[in-house]
Amino acid sequence: MAMDNLYMQVYGCKRCQLWQGTKHAVPGEGPSNAKVMIVGQNPGAEEDETGRPFVGRAGKYLTKALFEYGIRREDLYITNIVKHTSPKNRKPYPAEVGACLPYLQEQIRLIQPQIIVLLGASAKETPRVAGIKYFEIVHPSAAMRFTKMREKFRKQITELSEQIRQTQQL
Numbered sequence: 001m002a003m004d005n006l007y008m009q010v011y012g013c014k015r016c017q018l019w020q021g022t023k024h025a026v027p028g029e030g031p032s033n034a035k036v037m038i039v040g041q042n043p044g045a046e047e048d049e050t051g052r053p054f055v056g057r058a059g060k061y062l063t064k065a066l067f068e069y070g071i072r073r074e075d076l077y078i079t080n081i082v083k084h085t086s087p088k089n090r091k092p093y094p095a096e097v098g099a100c101l102p103y104l105q106e107q108i109r110l111i112q113p114q115i116i117v118l119l120g121a122s123a124k125e126t127p128r129v130a131g132i133k134y135f136e137i138v139h140p141s142a143a144m145r146f147t148k149m150r151e152k153f154r155k156q157i158t159e160l161s162e163q164i165r166q167t168q169q170l
């Protein structure tokens, strides 16, 4: 219920200008008792179209990579720091990140994940909470484009899946 309230606040939010010109807010999705949370920076065009996080090419790439290690998307809570897409998918400005960050902080407080996976630039902007294990990985869109990044991404996914498996056994 608390998460539903948070979603309603995001749907009506005008704390920054980003809501203008978007089709949908993208608050996040997944079980509210997920042990693992994945955090990206902001939604792209397909996410704006559907209102769902990580449904574009990069999201599908990540989902497939995790699935190869037996980790199902449905078991993860997936969200972004910034809940509305930005014009031409530009990087959100610091003021926009600052305006939206309280939603992510509240999601972390409600879900209390054991692991938070930070994708690409989101790593710098996400405040750390004591007691949670943070895992930074290359953004899947960079892994799709560059061989070196892809190799690094694959290694990180291998390590991450091992960490997740251990968490699931707890």
Ligand code: SF4
Residues within 6 Å of the ligand: 010, 013, 014, 015, 016, 017, 018, 019, 025, 082, 083, 084, 096, 099, 100
């Ligand atoms: S991006 Fe975040 S702070 Fe800005 S309007 Fe959307 S929900 Fe509100």
